[in-house]
Amino acid sequence: MRVGKSTFLHLCLAFSLSLILILILLTLVSAQEVDSLRSSTDSAYTIPDSGLVLVAPVTSLIAEDYKYDDGEQLKLSWVPSIDDQLVDSKVLGYRLFRSIDGGTPEILAKLPPGTNSFLDRTVQRERKYQYYLETFSENFVVQSIVTAAISPEREWLNLDRGWLFIIALFISIAIIFFVEKAKRGHKLYVRKIAGLEAIDEAVGRATEMGRPVLFIPGINDMDDVQTLAALTILGRVSRTIADYDSQIFMPVSRSLVMTAARETIKTSYMAAGRPDAYSDDMVNYVTDEQFGYVAAVDGLMVRERPATVFLLGAFFAESLILAETGNSVGAIQIAGTARPAQLPFFIAACDFTLIGEELFAASAYLSGEPRQLGSLKGQDVGKGLAMSVIILGVLAVTIATAWDVEIMHNVHNWLLGVFSSN
Amino acid sequence: MPNIGVSISLLVIFGGLAWLLIRSISGREVDRRIIFVFIFVAVAAPLLFPITFQEKATSIVRDLFDRIEELPEGSHVLISFDFDPAMAPEVQPMANAISRHCLDKGHRVIFMSLWATGQSLMTTTLTNVILPEFPEKVDGRDYVNIGFKAGNEGVLNVIVSDFKKMFPTNVNGVPLDSMEIFEGIESCADLDFIVALGGGRPGPKEWVLFVGDPADVPIGVGVAAVVAPQLYPYYPQQVIGILGGIKGAAEYESELTHRRERFADMETPGLHMMGPQTLAHLVIMSFIIIGNIAFFRKKRSGSDSR
Amino acid sequence: MKRLVPLTITFIVGFVLIFSVFLPPAEGLDQTFTLYFDIIAVFAFFLGGGNLMRVHINKLRRQKKDWGFSVVTIAGFLFMLAAGLFKIGNPGDIATAVDTQGSLFKTVFDYVINPLQSTMYSLLAFFVASASYRAFRAKNREATLLLIAAFVILLGRTPFGMMVTGWIPDSFSIFQIPNLAIWIMNSPNLAGQRAIIIGIGLGVISMSLRLILGVERSYLGDDNA
Numbered sequence: 001m002r003v004g005k006s007t008f009l010h011l012c013l014a015f016s017l018s019l020i021l022i023l024i025l026l027t028l029v030s031a032q033e034v035d036s037l038r039s040s041t042d043s044a045y046t047i048p049d050s051g052l053v054l055v056a057p058v059t060s061l062i063a064e065d066y067k068y069d070d071g072e073q074l075k076l077s078w079v080p081s082i083d084d085q086l087v088d089s090k091v092l093g094y095r096l097f098r099s100i101d102g103g104t105p106e107i108l109a110k111l112p113p114g115t116n117s118f119l120d121r122t123v124q125r126e127r128k129y130q131y132y133l134e135t136f137s138e139n140f141v142v143q144s145i146v147t148a149a150i151s152p153e154r155e156w157l158n159l160d161r162g163w164l165f166i167i168a169l170f171i172s173i174a175i176i177f178f179v180e181k182a183k184r185g186h187k188l189y190v191r192k193i194a195g196l197e198a199i200d201e202a203v204g205r206a207t208e209m210g211r212p213v214l215f216i217p218g219i220n221d222m223d224d225v226q227t228l229a230a231l232t233i234l235g236r237v238s239r240t241i242a243d244y245d246s247q248i249f250m251p252v253s254r255s256l257v258m259t260a261a262r263e264t265i266k267t268s269y270m271a272a273g274r275p276d277a278y279s280d281d282m283v284n285y286v287t288d289e290q291f292g293y294v295a296a297v298d299g300l301m302v303r304e305r306p307a308t309v310f311l312l313g314a315f316f317a318e319s320l321i322l323a324e325t326g327n328s329v330g331a332i333q334i335a336g337t338a339r340p341a342q343l344p345f346f347i348a349a350c351d352f353t354l355i356g357e358e359l360f361a362a363s364a365y366l367s368g369e370p371r372q373l374g375s376l377k378g379q380d381v382g383k384g385l386a387m388s389v390i391i392l393g394v395l396a397v398t399i400a401t402a403w404d405v406e407i408m409h410n411v412h413n414w415l416l417g418v419f420s421s422n
Numbered sequence: 423m424p425n426i427g428v429s430i431s432l433l434v435i436f437g438g439l440a441w442l443l444i445r446s447i448s449g450r451e452v453d454r455r456i457i458f459v460f461i462f463v464a465v466a467a468p469l470l471f472p473i474t475f476q477e478k479a480t481s482i483v484r485d486l487f488d489r490i491e492e493l494p495e496g497s498h499v500l501i502s503f504d505f506d507p508a509m510a511p512e513v514q515p516m517a518n519a520i521s522r523h524c525l526d527k528g529h530r531v532i533f534m535s536l537w538a539t540g541q542s543l544m545t546t547t548l549t550n551v552i553l554p555e556f557p558e559k560v561d562g563r564d565y566v567n568i569g570f571k572a573g574n575e576g577v578l579n580v581i582v583s584d585f586k587k588m589f590p591t592n593v594n595g596v597p598l599d600s601m602e603i604f605e606g607i608e609s610c611a612d613l614d615f616i617v618a619l620g621g622g623r624p625g626p627k628e629w630v631l632f633v634g635d636p637a638d639v640p641i642g643v644g645v646a647a648v649v650a651p652q653l654y655p656y657y658p659q660q661v662i663g664i665l666g667g668i669k670g671a672a673e674y675e676s677e678l679t680h681r682r683e684r685f686a687d688m689e690t691p692g693l694h695m696m697g698p699q700t701l702a703h704l705v706i707m708s709f710i711i712i713g714n715i716a717f718f719r720k721k722r723s724g725s726d727s728r
Numbered sequence: 729m730k731r732l733v734p735l736t737i738t739f740i741v742g743f744v745l746i747f748s749v750f751l752p753p754a755e756g757l758d759q760t761f762t763l764y765f766d767i768i769a770v771f772a773f774f775l776g777g778g779n780l781m782r783v784h785i786n787k788l789r790r791q792k793k794d795w796g797f798s799v800v801t802i803a804g805f806l807f808m809l810a811a812g813l814f815k816i817g818n819p820g821d822i823a824t825a826v827d828t829q830g831s832l833f834k835t836v837f838d839y840v841i842n843p844l845q846s847t848m849y850s851l852l853a854f855f856v857a858s859a860s861y862r863a864f865r866a867k868n869r870e871a872t873l874l875l876i877a878a879f880v881i882l883l884g885r886t887p888f889g890m891m892v893t894g895w896i897p898d899s900f901s902i903f904q905i906p907n908l909a910i911w912i913m914n915s916p917n918l919a920g921q922r923a924i925i926i927g928i929g930l931g932v933i934s935m936s937l938r939l940i941l942g943v944e945r946s947y948l949g950d951d952n953a
Contacts, residue, residue: 070753086494093605111606114494121584121608155752165750171930175937220623223574223765225932228939228947235946255776256769264947284783285776289539290622291508291848303794316622317508317648317849324855328454338928340921341652348863349855356924357931363946364938371943379934386926454858461857475887480910507842508849539845542827542837549829569825572770576762595823647885648852654918655925669885700886702853707882709861710875717865 053137055083055090063131063147068161071125071154076118078144081135084113095134100127102149123152163418170385175378182374190373195334195352196365202332203240206307212247213237214306216297216322217261218313218337219290221254225360226338230313231257231264232363233336237310238265242272250283251300253293258285294318298325311335311350312359315342323349336362389415427471435463435701439708446712449719457709464705468697475696477669477676486642486663487677489615490520495528497614498607502629503533503540503547504620509646510543513619515671515692516644517543518551519678520617525556526684530603531565532613534589536577536624541570541593562592562601569593574624578632582610611637615662621646626653630660644670668695735942742940780805811836877912884909 058078066073076096084091091113098120099105108131109118123129128149135142182188206213215237217230234250241248248265252258261283269278286296298321301309309326311319311333319335319342326333327349335346336354346353354362357379364372393415400408438460442452479487490499501521505513524531533548535541548567552559559565568589571577580588585607591597598604606612610633618629618641626643634641640662643653647667657664665674671692678685745761748754784798810816811832818824818831827834866872883889889905896904902911938944 068752070755109606112496114496115606118606119608119611158750158752158755161750168746168933171933172937175934176941179941179943221769223762224623225935229935231947232944233946235948254769255772255779258776258779259772260947267948281783285779287780288776289845290506291845294848295844299797314623317646317852320855320859321848321851324859338931339652340924340928341649343924345859348859355927357927360928360931360935363944367946372938375934375938375943379930382930382933383927386930452861454861457858457861458854461854465853477887478890480906482910507837507845510842511846511849539837539841541825542834542842545825545827545829545834546838573762573766576759576766579759579762593825594820651913651917651921654913655922667885696887700888702857703882703886704888706857706860707879709857710864710878713861713864714866714875717867 052140053090054140055135055137055142056081057135057142057144058094058133059144061131061133061144061147063129063150065150065153066119068155068158069152071152072121072123074120074123074129074150074152076120076131076147078116078133080114080116081142083137084135086114089113090137092136092138095136097132097134099130102128102130105130105132125152125154127151167385171378171382174381175375178377178381179371179374182370182377185370188370188373188377190361190365190376193354193358193361193365195336195354195358196362198332198334198352199237199366200240202308202334203237203244203246205332207244207246209307211307212249212304213241213308213310214297214301214304214326214331215248215250215310216313217250217252217257218311218315219253219293219318220314222256222260224314226314227254227257229338229360229362230336231260233310233312233359233366234261235264235268236363236366238268239272242269242274242277245274245277248282249300249304249306251286251293251297252283253286253288253290255285258283290316290318294321297322301325301329301331305329306331309333311337311346312354312362313337315339315346320345320349326350389419425471428467428473431463431467431471435460435467435705439705439712442712443708443715446716447719449716449723451716452709452712460705460709461702464701465698468701472694473697473701474693475700477672477693477696479673479677482657482664482666483670483673484663484677485658486617486665487523487674487681489640489642489662490523490527490529491681493527493529493614497529498532498603498612499524499529499615499617500532500534500610500613501617502619503535503544504537504618504622504625505543505646506537506539506622507543509621511695512646512668512671513621513644514543514547515668515690515695516665516674517547517619519671519674519692520619520644521547521551522555522685522688523678523682525552525559525565526682529614530563532603532607533565533567535570536574536628537620537622538570538572540620544569562596563603566598566601566603567593568598575628575632578610578624578628582633582637585609609637610639613639615639616641617644618642619644621649625649626661627656630656634660644674668692668699672696731945731948734948735945739940739942742936746940777805808833808836877916880905880912881909 058081061076061078063074063076066075081091083089093113094111094115095107096109096111096118097105098108108120111118120129120131128151130146130149132146133144135144178188203213215234217234218224218227220227222228238248250261250265252261262280265282266275266278269275286293301322302325306326306329309331311322311326312335315322315337316339319337319339323333323335323346333350334352334354335350336359337343337346338356338359340356343353343355361376361379364376392411396408396411396415399405400412442456446452493499501517501524503517521531521533533544535544544567552565556564561567569592571588573580573588577588585604586598589598592601610616616629616633616639618626620626626641626645626649629641629643633639641660642662642664644665645653645667647669650664650666650670653661653664653666665671672690672695675688675690675692679688679690741761744754745758748757781802784801787798788795788802812826815822815824815826816832817835818826818828818833820828827837860878864871864875864878866875883892884906889909893904901907935944939947
C-alpha cells in the first residue's frame with residue numbers, strides 16, 4: 001500500500017499536536033501535585049528583598065526502590081544546590097519532606113549542607129511515598145520538584161550476591177560429594193600433621209611424669225568457630241586422658257565455654273567407662289578480662305608445672321606470654337590458631353603448631369572417620385578453585401597491562417566484578 | 423644530666439652485650455633471665471633519661487592523616503576505642519592525636535567502643551585532651567560520647583543500617599535524636615570517615631568486614647604493632663591508612679606537630695616512646711646474633727668431637 | 729535424644745543463617761540470632777561469677793594450697809562488683825555512666841586495673857626477646873631467610889633504619905631499610921598471609937558444614953561420630 005505525501009504530513013502534524021497536548025496535560029497534573037504538596041513555605045517564591053540570601057534548589061531529585069531488601073527502604077538522591085559550597089556556603093541545610101499516600105507532607109529529616117542522598121528506612125510496602133527537599137539559607141527557603149509516588153518493593157533473592165552464592169554452593173557441593181564418596185568406602189589420602197600425631201605421645205608423657213595436662217581453648221566465646229574447633233579436639237584429647245588415667249586442667253575465660261567444655265569432657269569420661277573420675281573442677285571460669293586470664297593461667301602453669309600444654313583456639317596478644325611460660329616450665333606444647341598474627345609466636349615458642357586450617361581439620365584427622373576426612377578433600381576443591389582464579393587474574397592483569405589485550409581487560413574486569421560483590 | 427644518664431645506660435647495655443658475645447664464642451648459651459634484665463634496662467633507661475628521635479611519616483600513615491585533613495569541615499567522623507589498658511600505651515597516643523586533629527579541623531566526632539574497657543579509656547581522652555584543649559567545642563554538637571555496647575560484631579551488624587537501634591542514647595542517657603551532631607546520621611553509611619582503634623576482636627578488621635565494605639564508608643585504622651601485619655591485606659583499598667604500634671603513633675604525632683601549627687608544642691608520648699622501642703630492638707638483634715654465634719660454635723665443636 | 733536436640737537446632741539455625749545471606753526477607757535474622765546469643769551470654773556471666781566464687785570459697789574453706797590468693801580474688805571480685813553496682817562515689821545520678829570521672833569504679837580502673845593489665849602486656853617485650861633468641865637460628869636456608877627478614881623489620885621499625893641507609897639515593901629508595909621493611913610486610917608477608925587466610929576460610933566452611941550436617945559431633949562429647 002502506498003501512502004501519499006500529504007497523508008504522511010497530516011499524520012506527522014497530528015502526532016506532533018497530540019504530543020504537545022499530552023505534555024501540557026502532564027505539566028498541569030504535576031503542577032497540581034506540587035501545589036497539593038506545597039507547605040507553608042510558599043513565601044519562598046515571593047520576589048525577594050535585597051537583604052535575602054537567595055539560594056537555588058536541589059535538582060535531579062530521584063526516589064527509587066532500594067535494591068535487594070525486604071521492601072523496607074527507599075533511596076533518595078539529588079544534586080545539591082549550586083549555592084551549597086565548601087567555603088562560604090549560603091546553604092545552611094536541607095529539610096526533607098515526605099507525604100504518605102498523597103497526604104499532607106511532613107518533615108522527615110533535617111540534613112546538613114553537602115548531603116546528596118538519603119535512605120528512608122521508615123517505609124512500608126503497601127504505602128506510596130512522595131518526597132521533596134527544601135533548601136534553606138539564613139532567611140530564604142526554596143523547594144525542589146516533588147518525586148513521583150513510589151512504593152518500596154521486596155526482592156526475594158539478593159542478586160548482588162549471586163556469585164557468592166554460586167561459589168559457596170560449588171564448595172559446599174564438593175565437600176558433601178567427597179563426604180558421600182568417603183562413606184561408600186573410597187580411600188582418601190590425608191597428609192601427616194605432626195602436631196596431631198604427637199597428641200597421644202604428649203598425653204602419655206604427662207601420665208608417665210605424673211603431671212597434669214593443661215588445655216587452653218583460646219579466649220573467645222562459643223560464637224567463634226575456632227573455639228568450637230578447640231572443643232572438638234578437646235573431645236578426643238579428654239578421651240585419651242580418661243583412657244590413660246591422666247589429669248586435665250582447663251581454666252577458661254568465657255562462661256559458656258566452661259559449660260560446653262564440661263559437657264565434652266564428661267561425655268568423654270563416660271565413653272571411656274570412667275564417669276567416676278570426672279569432676280566439674282577440671283574446668284573452671286577465671287575472668288573475661290584478657291590479661292587477668294593470662295595472669296591466672298601463667299600462675300597455674302608455674303605452680304602446677306603441667307607436662308603438656310594445649311593452646312588451641314582464638315588467641316591474641318597473650319599467645320606468646322602463655323607459650324613462653326609453658327616453655328619455661330618444660331612442658332611439651334601443641335598450639336593451633338586461625339589468627340595469622342599469632343602464628344609466628346606459637347611457631348617460635350611451641351613444639352608443634354597447627355597452622356590455620358589444620359586447626360579445623362584436626363578433629364576429622366584425629367577421628368580417622370571417612371566421612372570427616374571426605375570434608376577435607378572437598379576443601380581441597382575450594383583451594384583448587386582459589387588457585388585457578390588467582391593464576392587467571394594474575395595472567396589477565398599482566399597480559400592486559402603489557403600488551404593491552406582487550407579480552408584480558410574484559411577478563412580482569414569480570415573477575416573484579418565477581419569478587420567485589422559482598 | 424640526662425646525657426650522662428643516657429651514656430651510662432648505653433655503656434651498661436652494650437658493655438654487657440659485648441661480654442655475652444665473647445662468652446658465646448665458647449658456645450655458651452644465655453639464660454633467659456639475663457635477657458630479661460637487658461630488656462628491662464633497655465626499656466627503662468630511655469624512659470628515665472629520654473632519648474628522642476625525629477620521625478618522618480611513611481606513606482601508610484600519611485594517607486590516613488591526609489584523609490582527615492582533606493575532609494570538609496563539619497564531616498562526621500566516628501572514632502571507636504576498641505582496646506583495653508594493656509594496648510593503651512600503644513593505641514591511646516593515636517587516639518589522642520587523631521581526636522585532636524579531627525576537632526581542630528572542625529569535624530564532628532562520635533566516640534564509641536565495642537570493648538567494655540574502652541569506655542574508660544575514651545573518658546580519659548575526653549577528660550585529658552578534649553575538655554582542656556577544646557573548651558569551645560560543645561558536647562552533643564561537635565562531639566559525643568555514646569559509650570560501650572556489648573555484642574561485638576553484632577553491634578556493627580546493627581549500626582551499619584541503624585545507629586539508634588543500638589545506641590538510643592549517649593553515655594549519660596541523653597537521646598541521640600535530640601542532638602545536633604546526629605542530624606542526618608541514621609546509620610554508619612551516613613558517616614564520612616571511621617577510625618577504628620584497637621587490636622583484638624572485635625577490632626579494626628571487624629569494622630572493615632561488617633561496616634566499611636557493606637556500607638562503603640572509608641576506614642582508617644590504628645592498631646597494636648603485633649596486629650598490624652593482619653591489616654596490610656586491606657590497605658589501600660579497604661583501609662585508607664594504618665597506624666601500626668607506637669611507631670605509627672609517633673609518625674602521626676610528628677605529622678601533626680609539623681603540619682598543624684597549633685600542635686607544635688603538644689605532648690608527644692608516641693615520639694617519646696620510640697627511644698625505648700629503638701633500644702629494645704637493638705638489644706633483641708644483639709641477642710639474635712649472640713644466639714647464632716653460640717649455635718654455630720656448639721655445632722662446630724659437636725662435629726669436631728665426632 | 730540428648731544428642732538429637734542440639735544437632736537439630738544446629739542444623740536448622742545453620743541453614744537458616746546461611747540462606748539469610750542471600751534472601752533479603754530473611755536478612756535481619758543474623759542480627760536477631762546475634763542478639764539471642766548476647767542475651768544468653770549475659771546470663772552466663774552469673775554462671776561464671778558463681779563458679780568463680782564457688783571454686784575459691786571451697787579452696788578457702790578447705791584451706792587448700794595457696795588459699796591466700798583465693799582471699800584476694802574474692803575480695804577483689806566483691807569490691808569491684810559493689811563499686812560498679814552501687815556507683816560508689818559517682819558524682820552524677822543513677823543514670824550517669826558507671827565510669828564517670830571521680831567514681832570509685834573509674835579510680836580503681838585507672839590506678840589498679842589499668843597498670844596491672846599494662847604490666848601483663850609488657851611481659852611481651854621480655855618474652856619476644858627470649859623467644860627470638862631461641863627461635864632465630866640460621867639452622868638451614870629457610871631459617872636464614874627468616875632471620876634476615878627479622879633483622880630488616882626490627883631495624884625498619886626504628887629511626888636507626890633510616891640513619892643507617894639514608895644515604896642510598898632516592899632512585900634506589902626501596903633498599904632503604906624502612907622501605908625494605910614495608911616491602912617485606914606488603915609483598916612476601918602479605919602473600920603468605922593471604923594464602924593462610926584463604927585456607928582458614930575454606931577450613932571454616934568445611935568445619936561449619938560438618939557441624940551443621942551433624943558429621944562432627946565430638947564437641948558434644950560424642951566419640952562415635
